[in-house]
Each structure stands twice: as structure tokens, then as C-alpha cells.
Amino acid sequence: MSATAPKRAPMPDDIRARKGGVPLVSLTAYTTPMAELMDGVCDFVLVGDSVGMVLHGLPSTLGVTMEMMILHGQAVARGLHSSMMVVDMPFGSYEQSRELAFANAARIMAETGAGAVKLEGGVEMADTIAFLVVRGIPVMAHIGLTPQSINTLGGYKVQGRGDAGEQLLADAQAVSDAGAFAVVLEKVPQNLADDITARIAIPTIGIGASAGCDGQILVVDDMLGLFTAFKAKFVKRYAHLGDDARAAVSAYADEVRARKFPAVEHVFGDAAPEAKS
Template sequence: MSTTFQLDTATSRANPTPAPMKRLTVPAIRQRKKDGVTKEPIVMLTAYTARQAQLLDAHCDLLLVGDSLGQVIYGLPSSVPVTLDMMAAHGAAVVRGSYHAVVIVDMPFGSYEASPEQAFTNAARLLKETGCAAVKLEGGEAMAETVAFLTRRGIPVMGHVGLTPQAVNQLGGYNARGRTRAEAAKIVGDARALAEAGAFAIVIEGVVEPIAVEITAAVPCPTIGIGASAQCDGQVLVTEDMLGMFERVPRFVKVYENIAETIAEAAATYAREVRDRSFPGVEQTYQPK
């Protein structure tokens, strides 16, 4: 999806015409890190809908259709119940709503772990049905063979190490990882294995900061931090978290706006005007000519 195009605005409010622009590519993102240094940090946010993608696209290098949509959109207790159908539907919407950022779609739990062949079948489906540029999967050294299998067959892969939410049942929660020497060494080894297998970038989530710094210096591909370190080659947050849509957010989230309060106030004003019959007014109704 690296072509320039114009969207038809005649029939849908969902399709404002973008300024012509060539979409960023996976190789362009990979090449942002040269000789171990990324001069311009990589900006990444999650997106789950076409309209959200439109609003974020111009400001981001990467848009991640994360399986966090399970909690954010569907109210699920974790990302574990998320299905391939969900990821395909939301991934397609985000691609339709963007024209600049590289769109990456998470592979949900159970869609890639059994074998490299299973991973290829499901990753190929996501690329075909969404038009995304790459997939992301969780796991370290155990998934290196799968990452290599996919990349050799033309499917770019972003890795994910540290706190891996799909493994919440095994980890016993969402606590920061790498507090013991053995666990820290394993996370670093996982990242090295993914990089050697061909991952074009690696998300480092919820680890003590020295691990993130060490990984960023150790691997040739860009690292994307979330609860990691400003020294990573880029950063990602769940958009709804940083916009203040939820009362509780992880420690590593900086809340940039309180959109939940804005929505609640607007809904309250609307409800009041409906009840006192001041809405709709003349401006919102059709009068005889």
C-alpha cells in the first residue's frame, strides 16, 4: 500500500480527501536506524477505526491495529479472546482511513503459535483482507523460527518482547518484567533472536529501563518502547489511554487530554436540550419554503 491516491468524498463523511502523499513503507521504517542510531524517533499509536486513523495518520509513522481492541472496543477482560475476524475487520478500516502511516495488524492469540505454516496462513489472510503492510506477533526466541518463515515468504513482521499481554495467564498479571537477572537476560536474548530472524522492528513493553536501553543498543532494527525507555528508537501508546478515555491506565501512560470528560459533558448538554425541547432548533429542522 505505497501508492498515492484520492478518496471519493461525494458519498461518505468517512472519506475526506487527503493531500496526495506516498505511504511510508516497512523498509523506510527499518532504515531509520543506521549504524545503531535513529536520529528521528519513530511515532506509533494504536488505531481501530477508519475515522481514528484519519485523525492520527498525518502525525504517525506507524499505526498499530492492536489486539488491545479487545479491551478498548469490546470490553473484554484481556486480549486473549480476540479473534482473527476482529483483527481483519478493524485492520481493513484503519487502512481505508489512512494514506501515510505504515499499518501493522496484531496477530491474535492462537493464530500463529502452533506452527510457522499456521502463522503464514493467518498472516497472509490479514495482509489480503486488510491491505496492511505487516503483522505483529508476541514472543521471543520461541517465535524466531516463525518470524524467519514469514519474512522469507514476503510477510514483514514486527516482534514484541518483555510484557506480552497474550501470555497474561502464564505471567500472572501485567507487572513489569526483567526485575531478576535471569529474566532480564532472557528478554535481551529474545530480542536478539527476533532481530536475527528478520523482524523489521521490535516492541519492548513493560520492562525495567536498563533492559530496553540494552536491547536498543544490541539489535540493528528499531525498537518501539511502551513502558520501556525514551532511549528506544520510537514509542507507542494505546490512543484511548493517552487521550484519557479511561479512568485507570498503566503507569507508563502519559494522559495528554481528557476526552472522556469532553464526551460526558457534550452528552449531558444534549440530554438537557432534548428534555427541555430546545433541540432540535430551526437550524436543525427543515422548514417549508
């Protein structure tokens, strides 16, 4: 292999094998240019159903469709060569039956080239996860705060406090036993996240959980300061690109109104006359 050959993208078994090792790195992506920035830096890139809120202005993830996930999955795939892509299964695409879940997961993987799909739910989804895995669909699970269930959870609340922690432990064990290769823990108390991480055989990916998880994920527009509708406690802003973009748009508008843009270097003169022989 050439020394300049691109690094092979990890596969689900590679992610599973990182349990207890160097923490896994992940971010969401919805577009080709953003995926290109993450390629080879993130171990896996998630095409999250958060795209509905971040790019489409929806109030929650519930309005996201299969077509939206496939469209954005295809865009992200064009920007990835050295990172694995995982695509969220949207609300309503897998809960009705394991057969429906398989049909939709197979469609996502076939039409996007994803390395795996992600679905929400613990004990109640274990049978579906096992059904998919045995049929060749790698599954990343997601427990704790599951955004597709906010109407039954009562909002974006921390999950697993007090006696509820036992249920989350059971959920984590169930998805691990069912064959998921990793599990996202969202908005879970730190001690509980550490306990789950120590007990189950697959990597835990934290978002608002614990630095002791086997990896971390954030919504990229949150960490870059592009999505400013609200800021969750667990988000660290590594840049403030939204502020920079607003300032740039305002500067552009001011220059257009003052006829300072376009300047001479941005316009074209008459064509040079042809040389005479």
C-alpha cells in the same frame, strides 16, 4: 512528482533504516476517522488487539478473533495514505505452527492491505518469524509484557527485572536475527530497554520502556483520555476527551428533557409554496 502529492507510506525496510535516527512515532487505531487523524503524523499505525478491551469491552486481548482484526484493519486502511499499517495477529492464530502462522498472516495482509503483521514472543517464536519473513511477510516482534500471555505471566507486571533481564536480551537478539524489522518492548525497565536498544540491529519501539528506544507507541484511547477503565503508569494523557464527552452527553440529555433541543434552527418548516407564473 507534484509538490502536493501525498507522502509515500513507509515500508518495513524504511522503518528498519530509522535505527538510531529520529525516533519513530506510532499509535494504535481501530477506526477510519482515527486513522485519518494519524495519517502522515505517525510513521506507522498499529491495529492492535487491544481493540478487544478498548472498543469491545473484553477483559483481555485473548478473546480477539481473526475476523475482528481484519474488520478493524480494513477500516483503518481506508484512513491511511502516508503512514504504514501494522496489524496484530490475535491469540491462537500463530502459536500452533509456523504453517498456521503463515496462512493467517497472509490472510490478514491480503484482506487488509497491511504493510506488516505483529506477533508476540521471543526465542520461542524466532523460527516462526524467520519462516514468515522468507515467505514475504514482514514481521514486527513484541517482547517484554506480552498481553496474550498474561495468564502465564501472572498479570500485567513489569518484565525483565533482575536475572530475567538476560532472557529478554536473548529474546530481543533472537527476533532480530530471525528477520523481524522492529520489536516492541513493553513494560521493560529503562536500563534494560536501553541495553537492548544498543545491542540489536533493529529499531526498538517502547511502551513503558525508555525514551532511549528508537520509537514509541501508545494506545490512542489511553493518551486521549477516552479509555478510562484504568491508567497505566507509562500512559501520558494528552487530552481528556472522555470527560468532555460525558459532559456533552449530559448537556444533551438535559436539553432534550427540558425541550430546549431541537431548537428552531434544528427543525424544518413547511415547504415554500410554488411561485405562480
